[in-house]
Amino acid sequence: DAGVIQSPRHEVTEMGQEVTLRCKPISGHDYLFWYRQTMMRGLELLIYFNNNVPIDDSGMPEDRFSAKMPNASFSTLKIQPSEPRDSAVYFCASSPVQQRTFGGAKNIQYFGAGTRLSVL
Amino acid sequence: GQNIDQPTEMTATEGAIVQINCTYQTSGFNGLFWYQQHAGEAPTFLSYNVLDGLEEKGRFSSFLSRSKGYSYLLLKELQMKDSASYLCAVRDPRHDYKLSFGAGTTVTVRA
Numbered sequence: 001d002a003g004v005i006q007s008p009r010h011e012v013t014e015m016g017q018e019v020t021l022r023c024k025p026i027s028g029h030d031y032l033f034w035y036r037q038t039m040m041r042g043l044e045l046l047i048y049f050n051n052n053v054p055i056d057d058s059g060m061p062e063d064r065f066s067a068k069m070p071n072a073s074f075s076t077l078k079i080q081p082s083e084p085r086d087s088a089v090y091f092c093a094s095s096p097v098q099q100r101t102f103g104g105a106k107n108i109q110y111f112g113a114g115t116r117l118s119v120l
Numbered sequence: 121g122q123n124i125d126q127p128t129e130m131t132a133t134e135g136a137i138v139q140i141n142c143t144y145q146t147s148g149f150n151g152l153f154w155y156q157q158h159a160g161e162a163p164t165f166l167s168y169n170v171l172d173g174l175e176e177k178g179r180f181s182s183f184l185s186r187s188k189g190y191s192y193l194l195l196k197e198l199q200m201k202d203s204a205s206y207l208c209a210v211r212d213p214r215h216d217y218k219l220s221f222g223a224g225t226t227v228t229v230r231a
Contacts, residue, residue, distance in 0.1 A: 004162075031217050033217075042221055042222070042223040042224060043163070043207065043221040043224075044221075045218060045219065045220070048217060048218065050217070055215075055217075056215065056218060091162060091163070095217060098216060106151075106168050107211070107216055107217055108153075108165045108168070109165070109217075109219065110165070111162035111163050111164070112162060113161065113162050114161075114162055
């Protein structure tokens, strides 16, 4: 499997512009996650989906952020309008249904390579 | 919420052992993960603990004490390629798929 695929790898835009980040999860994974990583705040969960349905969007910072998952193989994270403080690396991750082990379910998350966003 | 603490940086010599500590304060406990992240790359899964004790996987081991809210990742026989950030993450007790990550510990391995 090719792993989680994100595009673009790098995005440079001007303040006020719309930005769309894309993600293709690993085939067969039922869970998809969007994270943001900055030096100041570390790795933060923004939103996650189960079977294409948003489950928890409490980490989405503002109404300027929106995420969709129209089908099992594609998701987008949109920022409109973008601001300089949105500059960060955005990761997408996916996870299969619970992997039960003796010690409980692992639910390992597999991350894409990330999109480095710079808003000028 | 989750409060997770890890040291910011550690430096060690090639061939040595390094222990990265992680303390957490959570309302309930539902599993702890360690991820490795090389500079400019994605985090990758290293280990998972949900019961007290040591989990060994080659040169890497992870320990958990639920009563103390404490875990550590032990890296043995350090290699240059182990230079990376190591992230401790705890799972939300109410949501099996929701992780909260610590800020990460940057380990630098010197020759």
